[in-house]
Amino acid sequence: MIALDKHTSLLFFLLCVWKFNAIESSPPVVLWHGMGDSCCFSFSLGAIKKLIEATLPNIYVYSIRLGNNVIEDVEHSYFGNINQQISQVCEQLSKDKHLKDGYNAIGFSQGAQFMRAVIQRCPNPPVMNFISMGGQHQGVFGLPNCGALGNNTCSYMSRMIKYGAYLKLVQEKLIQATYWHDPYQEKEYKENSIFMADINNELHINQTYKDNLQKLHSMVLVKFTNDTIVWPRESEWFGFYTPGQGTKIQTLEESDLYRTDRLGLKILHKLGKLYFLSSPGNHLQFTESWFVNNIIKVYLM
Template sequence: MRKFANFLKMEVNGVVVRSIRIGENSYDDYRHSYFDNLNRQVFNFNIIYKVDEICAQLKMDQNLKDGFHAIGFSQGGQIMRAYVQRCNSPKVTNLITFGAQHQGINTAPYCFNDTSGLCPIVSRAISSSVYVPWVRENIVQAQYFKDLKNLTPYLKYNKFLADINNDHDAKTVFDDQVVVPRESGHFGILGKEGVVDIQNQTAFVEDWIGLRSLYNRNSLVFFEMPGGHVRYFKIRFQMQIDYAWVRKNIIKYLK
């Protein structure tokens, strides 16, 4: 993240970059990317609501008081979207997400070059027990797991994605559709006859979370970044990013 922050400082004159850390150090932050509750976090015997904690961190930063651009990588994308939907003070001017799972995932995460041993544990737990209380409340990826062929347990037990996607009345709409993680980044899903873009979904038409309103005022923009998801995110604690692509397509939204 430090390399990306330095890249932004070089590309955007006078920009102040604030990185959000959950935990005391980089490994603690990495561990929280697998084991945590996206709605709450138990720390030193105090119950802290994770999104509320992020809201508090950002609200205390006087550099952000007049608004800021938010960038979220991978699951950080839906966490920052939750910030916008739940508090948004200070206000986000542009929300930019890279490879986020906005429509959830329907399979366990693929573990690529994970040397910590955390990812395989999480993957096995999700594959076998995603709705078991401890798993669904303490494994981050379980909190945006969404099998659209079997929405009943998702709607009953999921307290994060179902809330920020306003999904609780969606069962009859989605029963025959399956999430594909790539399309999930653009709020897309895979139907019986191929990909169903967000513009053709009931959630968009009925404007469940305001996406149609954003689209109608040309404030919703989608890009496809070359390469696979793991090319960019969390490989040996590093970020691998196509900076030339970001410079060409994204930097203009940060100025």
């Protein structure tokens, strides 16, 4: 048996108290689901919520829901005005007393770019760490699982979509149109996209957007290396097609977004606050152990 003097015993006691409080004080977490999903399905975000709670006891996890029930939540992931939805979410978060001192945010697929918009537009309550799980931060120019149809068919269908994507009615009613990014029609995209072009400061520089991103402790971008849903998958790391064509990819560092630093991403990168992670598998396909070891234990504790 090891004998401890009273000073050592006191130190040990204080250390135990500190460790207990450290576990208790893990910042709250806010989740935003992707297309066709809901806040609370047991096989998707419901399971993620339980996994975080099991790994970090006493943590508060809030999963964003739009509408009065999970069915309406799913519908809102396809239809509606995304800017109005983001305003509703900002109001939800501002009224939640558990979040008043700040929180960590995780967005899944399209929920990631929507969560980033919350950070840029609504800095209170503040976000500490932002984790993007397969988010399309430069938009998409392709159809889900389109690879199975063959390149020629994919290209044809994508080009057909572009003729309606930037109509005002479509932009205000169809969620996915708001992050449709046609590299052949950059001017039309910048002028008519009511969401993606705005949050990426494509047409005008909103200094508030830049300033609010600088307040993050970290921005974590997760790309799924075998993704067949997001075209191009490099959008998950802020990469995209070189303007004027749909084959060659520009990395974030090669893009005007980075070189002109319209969003302040270059600053985040140089400060060591921008992280690029990859996960094997298709879109949002990851194991519990990968999520625990690479996300929860690194960015949420």
